[in-house]
Amino acid sequence: MPRILAITGGVGGAKLALGLSxxxxxxxxxxxxxxxxxxxxxxxxxxxxIDSLTYALAEQNNTELGWGRAGETWQFIEAMQQLGGDTxxxxxxxxxxxxxxxxxxxxxxxxxxxxxxxxxxALGIQHRVAPMSDDAVRTLxxxxxxxxxxxxxxxREQCQPAVSGFEFSGMQDAQLNPVIAxxxxxxxxxxxxxxxxxxxxxxxxxxxxxxxxxxxxxxIAVSPIVGGIxxxxxxAKMMRELNVPATASAVAAHYDGLLxxxxxxxxDAAHADQFNVPVLVTNTIMDSLQSKIALAQACVSFLQELD
Amino acid sequence: MPRILAITGGVGGAKLALGLSxxxxxxxxxxxxxxxxxxxxxxxxxxxxIDSLTYALAEQNNTELGWGRAGETWQFIEAMQQLGGDTxxxxxxxxxxxxxxxxxxxxxxxxxxxxxxxxxxALGIQHRVAPMSDDAVRTLxxxxxxxxxxxxxxxREQCQPAVSGFEFSGMQDAQLNPVIAxxxxxxxxxxxxxxxxxxxxxxxxxxxxxxxxxxxxxxIAVSPIVGGIxxxxxxAKMMRELNVPATASAVAAHYDGLLxxxxxxxxDAAHADQFNVPVLVTNTIMDSLQSKIALAQACVSFLQELD
Numbered sequence: 001m002p003r004i005l006a007i008t009g010g011v012g013g014a015k016l017a018l019g020l021s022x023x024x025x026x027x028x029x030x031x032x033x034x035x036x037x038x039x040x041x042x043x044x045x046x047x048x049x050i051d052s053l054t055y056a057l058a059e060q061n062n063t064e065l066g067w068g069r070a071g072e073t074w075q076f077i078e079a080m081q082q083l084g085g086d087t088x089x090x091x092x093x094x095x096x097x098x099x100x101x102x103x104x105x106x107x108x109x110x111x112x113x114x115x116x117x118x119x120x121x122a123l124g125i126q127h128r129v130a131p132m133s134d135d136a137v138r139t140l141x142x143x144x145x146x147x148x149x150x151x152x153x154x155x156r157e158q159c160q161p162a163v164s165g166f167e168f169s170g171m172q173d174a175q176l177n178p179v180i181a182x183x184x185x186x187x188x189x190x191x192x193x194x195x196x197x198x199x200x201x202x203x204x205x206x207x208x209x210x211x212x213x214x215x216x217x218x219x220i221a222v223s224p225i226v227g228g229i230x231x232x233x234x235x236a237k238m239m240r241e242l243n244v245p246a247t248a249s250a251v252a253a254h255y256d257g258l259l260x261x262x263x264x265x266x267x268d269a270a271h272a273d274q275f276n277v278p279v280l281v282t283n284t285i286m287d288s289l290q291s292k293i294a295l296a297q298a299c300v301s302f303l304q305e306l307d
Numbered sequence: 308m309p310r311i312l313a314i315t316g317g318v319g320g321a322k323l324a325l326g327l328s329x330x331x332x333x334x335x336x337x338x339x340x341x342x343x344x345x346x347x348x349x350x351x352x353x354x355x356x357i358d359s360l361t362y363a364l365a366e367q368n369n370t371e372l373g374w375g376r377a378g379e380t381w382q383f384i385e386a387m388q389q390l391g392g393d394t395x396x397x398x399x400x401x402x403x404x405x406x407x408x409x410x411x412x413x414x415x416x417x418x419x420x421x422x423x424x425x426x427x428x429a430l431g432i433q434h435r436v437a438p439m440s441d442d443a444v445r446t447l448x449x450x451x452x453x454x455x456x457x458x459x460x461x462x463r464e465q466c467q468p469a470v471s472g473f474e475f476s477g478m479q480d481a482q483l484n485p486v487i488a489x490x491x492x493x494x495x496x497x498x499x500x501x502x503x504x505x506x507x508x509x510x511x512x513x514x515x516x517x518x519x520x521x522x523x524x525x526x527i528a529v530s531p532i533v534g535g536i537x538x539x540x541x542x543a544k545m546m547r548e549l550n551v552p553a554t555a556s557a558v559a560a561h562y563d564g565l566l567x568x569x570x571x572x573x574x575d576a577a578h579a580d581q582f583n584v585p586v587l588v589t590n591t592i593m594d595s596l597q598s599k600i601a602l603a604q605a606c607v608s609f610l611q612e613l614d
Contacts, residue, residue, distance in 0.1 A: 042407050043350050043414065073382045079404035084429045085411060093400040097386035100349045104392060107350065122391045 009200020019296030316507020326603030
């Protein structure tokens with residue numbers, strides 16, 4: 001099988017990542033994960049996208065809620081509410097252990113890559129989860145309520161404020177994770193999972209050296225927009241607010257200069273001629289393990305045809 | 308009613324404190340609490356004795372376990388175990404909220420007194436819980452395994468190492484909580500609750516100015532040793548290891564120079580003539596709310612008689 005770098009953000013991207021992990025070995029795929037959403041809360045280092053991927057790969061993701069850990073309980077946050085503390089970020093009792101363990105490892109001197117590896121290994125994950133950088137890059141959202149830290153926009157304000165742009169604080173000084181840089185030197189292609197182009201993928205693409213490394217490789221992206229809506233999260237709403245049509249072709253245009261091919265849902269088959277790169281039209285709605293594996297297989301085959 | 312300072316440590320002392328809170332108003336009693344057991348774990352400021360008292364006064368203490376919060380669950384610590392983190396200190400899901408809230412308040416600039424007040428108020432407690440000091444005093448236990456931080460001795464090593472002495476790091480530079488100092492200027496007497504003399508009460512007695520302030524006041528202590536055993540905790544074991552008889556009279560001797568009277572359990576009535584201060588012999592085994600209130604009433608009356 002080819003060796004593939006999979007770029008992924010939150011829950012949507014993690015679905016395809018799980019599919020890829022079922023058909024590619026730990027040597028054959030590296031997951032490069034957005035950390036622009038990371039933040040500190042109650043003194044804990046929280047990495048929402050790493051956590052979403054970790055729970056997905058461990059098959060411990062909460063399918064009822066659509067986020068967080070399976071079998072989660074809420075004693076902590078209820079007690080915190082009684083004590084008058086912040087409860088807008090719904091920390092589950094089990095999830096809390098992950099944040100606390102990560103914070104402990106970081107404070108003991110580990111970098112985020114090493115802390116992540118220790119946690120994923122403890123959860124039985126054999127594949128490698130690489131934070132995009134061990135340096136802090138923080139996504140800021142410019143909105144009609146002012147500039148908000150990403151989790152304040154996303155969770156506290158529930159994506160209600162209208163978005164006018166994004167900023168990635170620390171990006172210019174951040175180093176692309178050397179694990180990713182090294183993998184890019186030897187891999188056969190790149191899959192951008194169906195994640196939010198602006199806040200999940202752009203933080204990775206903007207890291208010094210990343211874009212140049214990607215232009216040397218076959219790269220496909222899976223549209224997170226299907227039939228004009230985002231399957232998960234605020235991507236379509238953001239696009240409308242930025243005066244960009246909420247369409248798969250606008251997502252492809254966003255990745256202009258990087259794409260070798262684009263993956264489109266069957267729903268959007270009628271628009272397949274609007275792309276100036278080869279298009280794969282298939283089912284991208286991953287509502288079962290089988291559909292995740294099928295899309296992963298289709299992506300890998302498509303990437304191999306393009307090579 | 309008289310105004311009384313109650314000196315208290317962990318779970319045993321908290322039982323009498325609850326009794327006192329039922330017969331004395333928030334103006335009439337101040338709880339002065341040991342903080343020598345405080346420690347930092349997972350970046351959280353944990354104050355075990357303040358917490359024991361807080362849960363007792365809120366009537367939220369876990370009577371099944373004998374420590375911690377009622378209705379506690381353990382999802383966090385089980386997940387932490389899976390992640391390879393430290394689990395020797397059994398943090399419950401609800402209890403964790405208290406430590407995290409305290410830490411948040413301290414990091415926002417509150418001192419321990421203010422943070423404690425905010426937490427006790429949130430839990431519906433009207434009485435005042437005063438940490439012995441806002442400065443860090445840390446109890447170290449000299450043992451045959453070396454010098455151990457108190458919680459390492461008490462929880463991690465489960466009091467197994469043989470004790471040879473104690474040290475209170477930071478005590479000389481610590482300031483007695485001004486709330487306690489002020490209360491001592493106007494109160495009518497002092498009750499030392501049935502807490503461990505070495506590790507719960509001595510840290511308070513050793514604070515600069517504390518002993519002198521106490522010698523001006525009627526003071527009684529309730530024996531934590533009944534029939535040669537400690538009702539709770541390692542007091543009797545410590546006494547034996549320090550070559551002190553594990554008796555109520557040895558506890559009284561420990562408080563020599565401070566005592567106006569001593570409270571002895573009925574079990575030890577035969578030894579009532581071994582004391583050189585007035586003795587109250589009564590039931591000190593507080594296995595119900597009624598018995599807590601009865602002992603509190605007996606202590607207050609005894610103190611008034613001595614005045």
